[in-house]
Amino acid sequence: MNGLPRTLPEIAGILGFLGNEQRLHILAAISHKEKFAREISEELTISRPLVVIYLKQLEKHGLVKGTDQRCDEPPYHRRYYRAQPFKFTLTLETLSQAEQE
Template structure:
């Protein structure tokens, strides 16, 4: 985050990351890539919800998905891995937030 970050942008990101299931999914793909069903079984979260959260993580640039052909059904799987990032929120950042 830069000093020109908008208040709403930071609030949205913190709210997004404040979801326990999203954090668990992010942690699950932090060290090795996995596909939705694998994550679903590992975490005990429904596959449709895992898929939604993975797409949201990808849209925000926190994860990257790669489609691959496999020998086992389904023949096409999308594997996800976390993208390294740092988020530092301190008083200086908060003082310099734009109101936009």
């Protein structure tokens, strides 16, 4: 994540974002091996356009890193994605501190 969420709206936002089961499946699918969108789409039986949208969102939040690679056969350009390590712990103390900010 691009820094830990510090305010209640930021905490609610990341929890809502990660509350989507398909996004979590995508993170799990690329947690140990980088893959490109078509591979993820076929593996999870989610449409490729939706996988691409989710990957871009995950990348924006810093949960996924995309790497462009050129290939000798079509498609000549592929973007591979891999989940980035993160840890987010929610406690009452975290909520209390966020309320005060």
